[in-house]
Amino acid sequence: MKTPIRLAVIIAGAAFAASALAQQFVYPAKGQSPDQQKKDEGACHVWAVEQSKYDPANPPPPQAAKAPTTATGTTPGAGVRGAARGAVVGEAVSGDASTGAAVGAAAARGQSRRQNAAAGQQQQQQASAQQSAGQQAYQKARAACLEGKGYSIK
Numbered sequence: 001m002k003t004p005i006r007l008a009v010i011i012a013g014a015a016f017a018a019s020a021l022a023q024q025f026v027y028p029a030k031g032q033s034p035d036q037q038k039k040d041e042g043a044c045h046v047w048a049v050e051q052s053k054y055d056p057a058n059p060p061p062p063q064a065a066k067a068p069t070t071a072t073g074t075t076p077g078a079g080v081r082g083a084a085r086g087a088v089v090g091e092a093v094s095g096d097a098s099t100g101a102a103v104g105a106a107a108a109r110g111q112s113r114r115q116n117a118a119a120g121q122q123q124q125q126q127a128s129a130q131q132s133a134g135q136q137a138y139q140k141a142r143a144a145c146l147e148g149k150g151y152s153i154k
Contacts, residue, residue, distance in 0.1 A: 024139060030150035037151070044145035051141040054134030062127055 028037050049055045143153040 024143060025154045026146055027152040027154070028150075029152040032150065040146065040149045040151070044142050044149070047145050048138050048141035052134060052137035054138045056135060056138055059131060059134075062124075 026037065026041065032040065146153055
């Protein structure tokens, strides 16, 4: 099995395991009817959303990247600033400002792309952590409500 396929299988398995772990099983410990259980689960869903500020049926959309970028993925002006620095260094070292400017611009754009990619990855990790925390808070609130109404939760 090739590495990309193996990675996809691992990710899919982890996602399936996470969804299975997040599922709550509700048992009517006090003999509640199925109709009463549906009403109680609906009421507890509303209460859990109010308490946790998270609705699993309507999760928050992913946040847009904060750093402005160009079509090439760089921060606007990074190449110009790099070119200016490169021109100064190129003139001082070899007497050729144009070569230094070209090298400086390319280096600045590359660094800008790396920084923007790292910032985007960090933002995705934070959003994922926030969503996970919201899901956990919702599950706890829903379980507390249902337990208070006489259900056993697993």
